[in-house]
Amino acid sequence: MSLIVQKFGGTSVADVEKIRAAARKAIRAQRQGNRVVMVVSAMGKNTDRLLELAAEVGPNPPAREMDMLLSTGEQVSVALVAMAIHELGSEAVSLTGGQIGMQTDSSFSKARIRSINTERINRLLDDGKIVVAAGFQGIDNDLNITTLGRGGSDTTAVALAAVLKADSCEIYTDVDGVYTTDPRLLPEARRVDVISYDEMLELASLGASVMHNRSIEFAKKFGVPIHVRSSFSDTEGTMIVTEQESSSAPVSGAAMTPDEARVTVLGVPDVPGKSLQIFSAIAEKKIAVDMVVQNVGDGGKADVSFTVQRKELATTLATLAPVVDAIGAEALTHDDQVSKVSVVGANMVQQAAVASRMFRALAQADVNIHMITTSEIKISALVPRDQAIDALRAVHTAFSLHEKPSDAKSWSEIKADRAAGVEVETLVSRLRDDALEALTLTGISVVEDQARVTLFGVPDRPGIAADMFEKIGAAGISVDMIVQGYNGEEGSTSVSFTVDEDALEPSLKVAKQIAAAHAMRGVQGGGNIAKVTVSGIGLRSHTHVATLLFETLAADEINVQMIGTSELQVTAVIDSEAAVRAKIGLERVFAESLAK
Numbered sequence: 240m241s242l243i244v245q246k247f248g249g250t251s252v253a254d255v256e257k258i259r260a261a262a263r264k265a266i267r268a269q270r271q272g273n274r275v276v277m278v279v280s281a282m283g284k285n286t287d288r289l290l291e292l293a294a295e296v297g298p299n300p301p302a303r304e305m306d307m308l309l310s311t312g313e314q315v316s317v318a319l320v321a322m323a324i325h326e327l328g329s330e331a332v333s334l335t336g337g338q339i340g341m342q343t344d345s346s347f348s349k350a351r352i353r354s355i356n357t358e359r360i361n362r363l364l365d366d367g368k369i370v371v372a373a374g375f376q377g378i379d380n381d382l383n384i385t386t387l388g389r390g391g392s393d394t395t396a397v398a399l400a401a402v403l404k405a406d407s408c409e410i411y412t413d414v415d416g417v418y419t420t421d422p423r424l425l426p427e428a429r430r431v432d433v434i435s436y437d438e439m440l441e442l443a444s445l446g447a448s449v450m451h452n453r454s455i456e457f458a459k460k461f462g463v464p465i466h467v468r469s470s471f472s473d474t475e476g477t478m479i480v481t482e483q484e485s486s487s488a489p490v491s492g493a494a495m496t497p498d499e500a501r502v503t504v505l506g507v508p509d510v511p512g513k514s515l516q517i518f519s520a521i522a523e524k525k526i527a528v529d530m531v532v533q534n535v536g537d538g539g540k541a542d543v544s545f546t547v548q549r550k551e552l553a554t555t556l557a558t559l560a561p562v563v564d565a566i567g568a569e570a571l572t573h574d575d576q577v578s579k580v581s582v583v584g585a586n587m588v589q590q591a592a593v594a595s596r597m598f599r600a601l602a603q604a605d606v607n608i609h610m611i612t613t614s615e616i617k618i619s620a621l622v623p624r625d626q627a628i629d630a631l632r633a634v635h636t637a638f639s640l641h642e643k644p645s646d647a648k649s650w651s652e653i654k655a656d657r658a659a660g661v662e663v664e665t666l667v668s669r670l671r672d673d674a675l676e677a678l679t680l681t682g683i684s685v686v687e688d689q690a691r692v693t694l695f696g697v698p699d700r701p702g703i704a705a706d707m708f709e710k711i712g713a714a715g716i717s718v719d720m721i722v723q724g725y726n727g728e729e730g731s732t733s734v735s736f737t738v739d740e741d742a743l744e745p746s747l748k749v750a751k752q753i754a755a756a757h758a759m760r761g762v763q764g765g766g767n768i769a770k771v772t773v774s775g776i777g778l779r780s781h782t783h784v785a786t787l788l789f790e791t792l793a794a795d796e797i798n799v800q801m802i803g804t805s806e807l808q809v810t811a812v813i814d815s816e817a818a819v820r821a822k823i824g825l826e827r828v829f830a831e832s833l834a835k
């Protein structure tokens with residue numbers, strides 16, 4: 240008998256009629272011969288209402304009490320769903336996170352799942368019951384109620400599907416699948432038939448709120464296929480699986496996070512270990528840092544910029560104020576009127592000119608780019624908040640995301656290929672016995688013979704990045720990482736990029752032409768650098784990975800020149816002579832997380 244996990248988000252249980260509709264879907268699946276586990280979120284905007292209520296009581300609610308409060312939303316809806324199932328003539332039992340044995344750590348509001356005890360669920364399923372489990376919540380070792388973070392019911396659902404070895408995991412929501420970007424923001428967005436775990440993982444963490452990013456980590460780790468579909472119709476939705484829809488389209492989705500903040504620590508002494516102090520202080524507060532850019536400074540000083548979610552800005556600034564003094568940095572600045580626009584695509588890495596196409600699209604929309612970071616699978620640009628939608632539309636159009644790629648494959652075609660014997664990455668069953676959300680690394684690699692080029696005093700106005708990377712592309716130079724930071728000087732910024740070492744001379748030549756054409760302050764470049772990359776699952780959501788990387792390199796007196804992060808990889812650019820030492824050091828500190 241097949242086992243199906245069906246998750247219903249808040250919008251799908253917002254009122255009694257919707258609760259009945261959800262109950263009917265579960266009953267129908269059961270009558271078709273399946274064992275059914277439902278995972279249900281709080282009704283409508285109930286979690287937001289609970290948050291508002293807490294804010295009325297006081298500005299600093301204890302984290303434990305906050306989770307106690309927020310977990311009640313799901314408790315209401317699971318009971319109502321179970322009652323609706325009874326009314327419709329079937330049997331159901333509702334269970335809280337504690338009752339399904341959802342054991343987590345004690346990080347209130349961001350708890351990570353350690354284990355799930357499936358015994359009770361299996362017993363109820365054997366008895367012919369529909370199990371209605373509360374999403375988003377668990378209990379720690381001391382039986383305190385914990386929550387998994389906003390949107391966490393998806394993670395409950397996929398984690399349950401993994402441990403129960405479910406045949407399918409259906410995410411019912413108010414859209415009929417995953418789109419090339421949020422269809423509420425851009426009506427021209429296209430629903431995709433299939434999207435890969437890697438792409439969805441990036442999109443989810445870059446703003447595609449249709450899925451909780453940690454749920455995709457689970458799905459990838461345990462090989463759970465996810466079907467995102469509409470609560471309000473029976474049409475097929477989008478499959479999130481290992482495979483991609485197209486093997487040629489450079490970009491498969493775009494996303495925007497409106498509420499970002501940039502933080503810059505100016506004048507950081509450019510010696511190993513200083514950045515570490517900045518990032519470890521923030522990681523201790525479990526604040527996720529994104530778009531990290533360290534500008535190689537003039538005169539032994541560097542500027543370190545990064546972004547955090549706007550709601551984390553106050554804590555970030557308060558945390559950093561003493562650190563800035565302690566490390567002898569000059570000042571701390573921030574900008575909370577910025578948004579992040581990103582493009583994601585698993586095929587990006589094999590294609591030149593993706594970055595310049597994005598920058599040109601933004602320039603044509605007259606959008607100034609404050610910061611740029613790239614990784615093997617995404618490019619992000621920090622833009623003024625009041626232009627964020629225009630920026631998203633510009634990149635969506637530039638990559639023709641509204642049109643189906645000519646080589647797009649449907650889910651049934653992919654399934655047929657699988658049946659024909661295509662090797663698909665399978666789950667690692669030993670992982671089921673580990674702490675479920677533990678960091679899983681797949682490798683630490685070194686790429687040598689790299690070079691870095693930095694342009695200083697780059698005018699901070701629309702079109703400069705596009706012009707630069709088009710000219711570099713036209714010279715036949717293939718660029719790998721790109722970072723553009725903020726250096727605190729009114730009206731100018733710095734841009735660095737890496738190339739293969741044998742492209743250094745031609746790159747410097749073009750960079751000098753560009754610098755002269757735009758009256759930039761100067762160009763600096765050098766070879767003998769290497770990229771050290773840690774790869775795995777959930778590298779950004781496990782905020783300690785970047786810190787540990789910095790820590791290990793600093794302990795070995797290795798200076799980090801550039802850093803690139805994605806959900807799949809954290810890359811540090813360092814001197815070649817230090818590459819072997821760096822790899823050995825990293826293999827040692829990450830030994831436990833490296834998949835055997």
Ligand SMILES: Nc1ncnc2c1ncn2[C@@H]1O[C@H](COP(=O)(O)OP(=O)(O)O)[C@@H](O)[C@H]1O
Binds near residue numbers: 422423449
């Ligand atoms: N790429 C995307 N594809 C589909 N929906 C998206 C995307 N990005 C953001 N969304 C938004 O996600 C919403 C569904 O997520 P959410 O509101 O959390 O639903 P639920 O209550 O079911 O968990 C959609 O209404 C849509 O506006």
Ligand SMILES: N[C@@H](CC(=O)OP(=O)(O)O)C(=O)O
Binds near residue numbers: 392393
């Ligand atoms: N109710 C929680 C958990 C959740 O996942 O909700 P939804 O499935 O409606 O996004 C929240 O609002 O964050």
